Structure formats: structure tokens, C-alpha cells
Amino acid sequence: MGSEVHTATATATTNRWDRVVRRVGIDPIEPDLLRRLIDGDIAVLVLRGLLPSENFARHRQLVNDMFDRASTTYYANGHLTTIGSYLAKHLSDVDEYFAESEKIAQVTADASFTLGDDVRAGLARALSLRSLDVAEEPDGRRYADVCVRIHPDGVANPMHNDKIIRDAAGLDLVVSRLLYQLSCVICVQECDTGGEAKVYAKPWEPQDEKFKIPNGLGYEYGVVEGVPAHEFKPQAEDVYLINPTYYHEILRVGGDTRVTVGFFLGFFDDTLDSAVTWG
Numbered sequence: 522m523g524s525e526v527h528t529a530t531a532t533a534t535t536n537r538w539d540r541v542v543r544r545v546g547i548d549p550i551e552p553d554l555l556r557r558l559i560d561g562d563i564a565v566l567v568l569r570g571l572l573p574s575e576n577f578a579r580h581r582q583l584v585n586d587m588f589d590r591a592s593t594t595y596y597a598n599g600h601l602t603t604i605g606s607y608l609a610k611h612l613s614d615v616d617e618y619f620a621e622s623e624k625i626a627q628v629t630a631d632a633s634f635t636l637g638d639d640v641r642a643g644l645a646r647a648l649s650l651r652s653l654d655v656a657e658e659p660d661g662r663r664y665a666d667v668c669v670r671i672h673p674d675g676v677a678n679p680m681h682n683d684k685i686i687r688d689a690a691g692l693d694l695v696v697s698r699l700l701y702q703l704s705c706v707i708c709v710q711e712c713d714t715g716g717e718a719k720v721y722a723k724p725w726e727p728q729d730e731k732f733k734i735p736n737g738l739g740y741e742y743g744v745v746e747g748v749p750a751h752e753f754k755p756q757a758e759d760v761y762l763i764n765p766t767y768y769h770e771i772l773r774v775g776g777d778t779r780v781t782v783g784f785f786l787g788f789f790d791d792t793l794d795s796a797v798t799w800g
Contacts (some may be wrong), residue, residue, distance in 0.1 A: 538722040538749040540565035545647050546634065553647060555793050556766050559701050564720040564751035566762045571643040577758045579680060580636040581709050584669055584780055591671055597737035599679045604669035607800050608696070612688055619658075622665040622800070629666065636782055637667035640707055640760060641798060649794070656679035656695050656787070656797035664696070665784075665800030672779040678771035679738030682725040685785065696799055699787035704765040705798070706783045713776025717752040718761070721745045723767040744768065746790075755781075762786075 541563050543550050547570070557563050584604070593602045594610060605625045611618030628634075636654075645653040656664040672678065683704065688699045706718070723745050730770060732744035745768050752772070755761060765785070784798040 524537065535785055538564050538751045540567055540751060542569065543647075545570045545643070546632075550647055552649060555703070558703060558762060558787075559793075561722065561724065561767065564722070564763065564767075565718065565753045567755075568644075568647060568755070568760045568762075569756075569758070570756070571647060571760045572639055574758060575679070576639060577635070577709065580634065580782075581757075581780075583632055583634050583636075584709055584782070585659075587632070587634075587669070588671075589630070589668040590625075591669075596679075598734055598739050599677065601678070601738070602671040602673070602676075604671070605667060605800055606665045607668040608664070608685070609683065609688060612692070615692060615694065618665075619662040622663065626663070626666060636707060636709075637784060637798075640705065640782075643760070644705065650796060652795045653786070654797060656742040656799045658695055664798070666798075667707075667782045667784050667798035670781050670783060672712070672771060672774045672781075674712075674776060674778065676776055677715075677773040679737070679739035680719075680721075680742065680745070680768055680770035682768050683765035684725055685787070687725070693799070696787055699789060699797075700791070701788040701793075702764075702766060703786045703788075704763050705786055706735045706755070706761050706763070706781050706785065708757055708759045708761070708781055710778060710780040711755060711757045712774045712779040714774075715772050716774045717754045717771050717772045719750050719752045719765065719772055720763055721748050721750045723768055724764070724766050726766070739770070740768065 591604050593600050606621035641653045685696050730743050732741045784800050786796045786798050788796050
């Protein structure tokens with residue numbers, strides 16, 4: 522798509538709900554792109570060329586070497602296979618989350634796995650951020666750097682949303698006090714067919730909880746009935762951002778395993794010039 526621009530309004534009646542693609546170092550990157558993601562004016566922001574191809578090739582091999590560390594969490598309607606700790610899994614025991622984060626941080630450091638730091642530095646440059654650092658608690662506990670997600674052939678990720686200020690309410694965590702949340706996904710390996718990120722033009726609302734799947738992951742499709750959706754199939758080396766408080770899913774993967782590395786970004790105020798990240 523090159524530098525083609527697509528804009529949309531994120532309401533249930535909109536006819537346009539699309540993505541913006543920017544080639545880093547070639548296309549101008551407007552200063553309002555983060556705001557447009559937050560406000561629901563665009564579905565996906567895709568950044569191509571954020572890092573050299575050699576960087577991706579090195580980290581693709583490192584991820585493959587760590588596959589034996591992958592773990593799978595099972596739900597009534599699906600499962601998630603990941604390498605590394607992610608906060609949403611440990612909200613009932615955040616001490617375990619921080620302990621697991623520390624362990625995987627040592628593993629990635631020993632392997633010289635720096636993809637998260639490299640992408641954060643690239644995003645800060647491309648989006649003119651003053652700072653973009655991994656979140657820490659006042660007592661020094663550090664949040665997970667990244668989380669690797671593995672979608673083998675035949676696997677999909679059910680429709681859901683991510684909203685840490687809702688899910689971690691009352692836990693007195695740094696990320697509980699955020700104003701806005703985005704999600705960054707780094708495509709390390711693309712699949713042959715399927716694997717599209719499908720983002721719906723609807724943010725989560727409290728009344729949506731009646732559609733929550735009991736003992737499952739995500740929500741019933743009735744919550745997005747009549748809502749426009751945009752499908753984006755990432756290519757290897759794409760770095761893309763979405764607003765995860767909007768409903769989204771990963772469509773069924775075919776062929777090669779879909780491998781991504783990701784983290785959330787959080788902003789504490791409307792300046793949108795500094796952010797923290799967590800896995």
C-alpha cells in the first residue's frame with residue numbers, strides 16, 4: 522500500500538474503517554496519528570522499515586530457538602501460546618507476573634534478544650516521543666519487556682478487547698492509572714493464509730459484559746453486530762499499532778506459524794509525548 526492514507530470514523534454507522542501505512546524514512550509521519558488511533562479514527566497504523574531486515578532475521582532465529590519455552594493457556598473457546606509473561610494472565614497474582622517477567626528478562630538478555638528495545642527506540646524516533654520505556658513499579662519491579670505470541674496452523678485468537686485500567690482496577694499498579702492504551706505488534710514471521718488482525722469499529726463499554734463468554738476468552742459476536750470491521754494481514758517485518766480497547770481478533774492461521782512479538786503502550790495524559798510499555 523506504500524504511503525496510501527485511509528481515514529475513518531469509529532462509529533457503528535461509519536462506512537470507512539481502515540488503516541494507515543507509513544514507510545519509515547520515506548513517508549511523512551503526521552504528529553496526530555497516535556491521537557487518531559486513540560480516538561478511533563483509524564483501525565490500524567502500520568509502520569514499515571522501522572528496523573533493518575537484518576535485525577528481524579536475527580530475532581526470527583532467536584525466537585525459533587526459544588520455542589521450547591513456550592507455554593499454552595487453555596480457555597473454553599480457545600488457547601493462547603506464548604513465550605514470556607503477560608499481565609492479563611496474572612492479575613490474580615501480580616507477584617507471580619513480576620517474578621516470571623524477571624526470569625524471562627534474564628533469558629532474553631543472555632540470548633541478546635533486543636527486539637523490544639529496538640522497536641521502542643524506533644517508535645520513539647518515528648512518532649517523536651520524548652520517552653518510551655518499560656514500565657516499573659515504585660519498588661523497582663519491572664514489567665515484562667515483550668510477549669511472544671505463537672499461532673500455529675489452524676489456530677485463531679477469539680474476539681476480545683484489552684483494557685488494563687478496567688482489568689487491573691483496585692490493584693494500585695502503575696498501569697492502573699493510565700489514561701490511554703495502545704498495542705504494538707511486531708510481525709516476526711507471517712503465515713501463508715489467514716492470520717489477519719480483524720479490528721472492529723467499536724470500543725468496549727460496560728454494558729457489553731452481558732456478551733462475555735463464561736470461562737472463555739473474549740466476547741460473543743452479538744456485541745459487534747452491524748459494526749464495520751477492518752482486516753489487516755501483516756507481512757514479516759511490519760510493526761503495527763491498534764487501539765486494543767476496540768474489539769479485535771486474529772483469524773484462523775493457515776500454513777506457516779504466525780509469530781509476533783508485542784507489548785502494550787500506555788499514556789498518562791493528553792500530551793501523548795511519553796509512554797510506558799508492558800507485556
